[in-house]
Amino acid sequence: MIGLRCIQELDTSGARAAATFEHEGARYLAVPQLARDVEGRPADMTAGDSDTQVLVYRWEGGRFVPHATLDAPGGEDAEFFRIGERAFLAVACLRSGSGPYDMRPGSIIFEVEGGRFLPFQRVPSFAAKQWKHVGIGARHFLALAQCVAGPGETPAPEDMSTLYEWNGRDFSVFQRIDSAWGYNWAGIEVDGHQLLAYADHVRPSRLLRWNGTSFEHFQDLDGNSGRAFCHFVTGGRHWLAFCNLLGDTLLYRWTDNRFVPHQVVSGPGGREFAWLDDIQALVVVNFLRGTREAPVTDLASVIYRLADDRLVPAVSFATRGGTDAAYFHRDGKRYLVVANSLSPDVRFRTPTRIYEIDPAAPGGDEKEKT
Helix, strand or coil: CCEEEEEEEECCECECCCEEEEECCEEEEEECECCECCCCCCCCCCCCECCCEEEEEEEECCEEEEEEEEECCCEEEEEEEEECCEEEEEEEECCECCCCCECCCCEEEEEEECCEEEEEEEECCCCCCEEEEEEECCEEEEEEECCCCCCCCCCCHHHCCEEEEECCCCEEEEEECCCCCEEEEEEEEECCEEEEEEEECCCCCEEEEECCCCEEEEEECCCCCEEEEEEEEECCEEEEEEEECCCCEEEEEEECCEEEEEEEEECCCEEEEEEEHHHCEEEEEECCEECCCCEECEEEEEEEEEECCEEEEEEEEEEECEEEEEEEEECCEEEEEEEECCCCCCCCECCEEEEEEECCCCCCCCECCC
């Protein structure tokens, strides 16, 4: 079993991601926020005020303290990466305003210099969901999952999920991905293949392969309403976890030059993952069940141990519209950040939680914050 102890709650609203990283010796946490509650308006997970900021915290004295706020409305994701000696934080912005919404607010890349986050480039975007940095040799790609198009609709090419490439000055369009409602990416290296996993809510989620000049179709994945991936390696074997919000969370294994279904891990609700590499465990963050009109957000998320090539539940913990998790080590201890975005009464203001992890605990569900 695995022990969890909540040591801190951060005052966040509609938190959609938890990006933690080290820069120049300091540990930071960036939390994009989708929306704030508007006083007097009824609860609605698609409403709220999205003229929000990304909250940046710094680890100090065994907890996170406020460090900066970044103007980036309707924040869905933050991705920290480096190119040579330079460091960047890319923020995906879904929308701005408080209704009607502007679904094309542009997504912002900040350059990190010391403890400062300086606007570097604003990229045109439509309902942006996630950035992912992928390095291949000396080349740097930045993938943006975006768009909102229903079944049978064909979005304009510029609204589809897009790969950008670093040209030495900034990021320019490299390749458009046939897509409708993009959500997520994952970079995978396996048996000489450079793969890029792409999750789409409407069209098949799939794996793309780098052929030396572009990313080409490699394999479709099962299910629809794709949300996220987690690739990990244990005992020389490659695994890929994949969640579908309206379907099952699945585990694939790499066999005969492809990923094949191996295990149904859990049912609907899955939104994100975190791999706890040193204790061989997978966090499955559950978002909601039901409908947008009547969502059930008070769900249990689960940490699974990998044992005998199966994911086995080790501990569950309460999430409220859980959207992301991030794992880090500091001062000989292990920590897990979990972003929550919707309270049981469907309000955006619900805390992001910081847990201390004890991999050798006797077991049981999470302990409350002290």
